[in-house]
Structure formats: structure tokens, C-alpha cells
Amino acid sequence: MRKIQVVVFLCCAVAAFAEQSFPLVISGCNHSIALPFGKPFRMDPLYPGLSAGTEYVYKEGNWGQIHQTGNLGFYVNTVTGTGIFLQTDFGYRYTAPFGLFGEASVGAGYMHQFSPRQGFELDSNGEYVEALDYGRPGATLGFGTALGFEIGKILHLRGPVAPFIRYQWFIQVPYLPDLEAGPQSLLHAGVRFSFWGT
Numbered sequence: 001m002r003k004i005q006v007v008v009f010l011c012c013a014v015a016a017f018a019e020q021s022f023p024l025v026i027s028g029c030n031h032s033i034a035l036p037f038g039k040p041f042r043m044d045p046l047y048p049g050l051s052a053g054t055e056y057v058y059k060e061g062n063w064g065q066i067h068q069t070g071n072l073g074f075y076v077n078t079v080t081g082t083g084i085f086l087q088t089d090f091g092y093r094y095t096a097p098f099g100l101f102g103e104a105s106v107g108a109g110y111m112h113q114f115s116p117r118q119g120f121e122l123d124s125n126g127e128y129v130e131a132l133d134y135g136r137p138g139a140t141l142g143f144g145t146a147l148g149f150e151i152g153k154i155l156h157l158r159g160p161v162a163p164f165i166r167y168q169w170f171i172q173v174p175y176l177p178d179l180e181a182g183p184q185s186l187l188h189a190g191v192r193f194s195f196w197g198t
Contacts, residue, residue, distance in 0.1 A: 022054040023160050027190025029168075031075040031083070034185045036143075036169045041187065049075025049083075051188065064094040069105070075186065080176075082114045084135075087170075089144060099150040101162070109140045111172050138182075142170025152193075159194030166190070 031047040032039065051073030059066045069089045076082050087109030095101035114135045148164025155161075166188040175182030 022056065023192050023194040025051075025053050025055060025069065025071065025190065025192045027051045027164075027166065027188040029073070029075060029186040029188045031077050032185045032187070033080060033183065034169070035183055036185075037167075038185075040167050040185065043187075045078075047075055047077040047079075049073055049186065051085075051186075051190070055192070064092055067091055067093065069107075071109075080113070080182075084112045084114075085140065086110045087140065091144070093146075095150050095153065099154045101146075101148050101150055101164075103144075103146045105144045105146075107140075107142060107144065107168075107170070109170075111138045111140050112136070113138065113172075136174070136176075138172040138174055140170040140172050142168065144168040146188075148192075160192055162192045164188075164190060164192065 027050070029049040029051055030043060031049055032042055034040075034042075051071050053069055053071030053073075055067045055069040057065055057067045067090075069087075069091065071087050071089075072085070073087075074082065074084045087107055089105040089107030091103050091105030093101055093103035112135045114133050144166055146164050146166035148162050150160060150162045151157075152159060152161035168186040168188065170184055172182045172184060174180050
């Protein structure tokens with residue numbers, strides 16, 4: 001429980017210290033072990049998580065927008081364990097005149113996973129004692145797609161207000177002791193917003 005509290009605090013800190021010219025991107029997500037687009041909307045069982053971050057726009061025009069995101073988050077999977085991730089994505093987004101947008105991205109990041117079960121080890125007396133779980137570090141590489149609606153554009157607000165659904169797939173290396181690479185996905189539902197303009 002303490003690990004989750006630390007991650008939630010870090011996510012809030014990212015949002016609080018994001019520069020005013022950067023939108024905040026916050027989402028809830030569901031974690032799955034899956035091949036690309038394998039049951040992307042699976043919700044049973046639910047392995048929940050949270051993600052918070054921001055994005056930087058490199059170029060924008062009538063043709064669309066090229067941007068980079070940075071996200072910090074976590075999920076809790078009672079089968080494979082809790083994961084804490086720090087990721088960045090390079091993406092392309094096109095927004096229609098009536099506010100509907102779609103985007104595609106590729107990204108990489110760092111994942112740190114903790115076992116879902118208590119581990120034990122032998123002490124100097126030959127007795128089993130609880131072992132500390134320092135987690136397993138790993139690198140991730142993957143892609144994402146998203147669909148949403150830019151409410152801020154339609155209402156002529158100073159900054160973006162855009163609810164979205166995002167499918168993110170990535171492979172983690174290393175994954176488990178007996179499995180070198182692990183395919184995973186996160187289904188996000190969230191909002192990108194800014195009160196200060198873009």
C-alpha cells in the first residue's frame with residue numbers, strides 16, 4: 001500500500017510542477033498481458049492504474065500536430081505484480097474542425113515491477129524469512145492509438161479540454177525470470193487539459 005501512495009504522490013507532483021504552457025494529461029487505465037490489439041477492451045478482471053504527465057508540441061498546422069509526451073504512472077495487477085512506469089511517446093494527432101481527433105504514437109520507457117506475492121529467503125540460521133522486494137527493472141518499447149474530442153476548441157476556451165480513450169501496447173525486456181520479454185497493454189480513459197492556454 002505504501003508503494004501505491006508514493007506513486008500517487010509522484011504523479012500529483014508531475015501535474016503540480018508542469019509548466020503553465022504545457023497541458024496536463026491525466027488518465028485511469030487497465031493493465032493486460034496481451035499481444036497487439038488482443039482483447040483491447042478487456043475489463044474483467046480489472047487491473048487498475050493511474051497515469052499523469054504532459055506534452056510538448058513540436059509543430060502544428062492544418063495538417064495536424066507532432067508532439068512528445070512524458071508520463072509517470074502505475075498499475076496493480078494481482079497476477080503479474082505492480083508496475084511503476086516512466087514513458088515518453090512521439091505522436092501525430094489530427095483534429096477535425098468539429099473537434100474529433102485521432103492520434104498514433106511510438107514510445108519507449110522504463111518499467112519497475114514488484115511481485116504480487118510475498119517472497120521468502122533462507123537466513124543464516126537456515127530458516128525462511130520474508131525477503132525484501134526491490135522489484136525488477138525493465139525497458140519498454142511500443143506504440144499507441146487514441147481517439148478523443150477537443151471540447152476546448154469547440155467552446156473557444158483558452159486551453160485544450162480533451163477527453164480521450166487511448167490504447168497503448170508495449171513489450172518489456174526483461175520481464176519475468178523465466179520469460180525474457182513480456183507483451184503488455186494499457187487501456188486509458190482520461191483528459192488532456194490546461195487552464196493557462198497552450
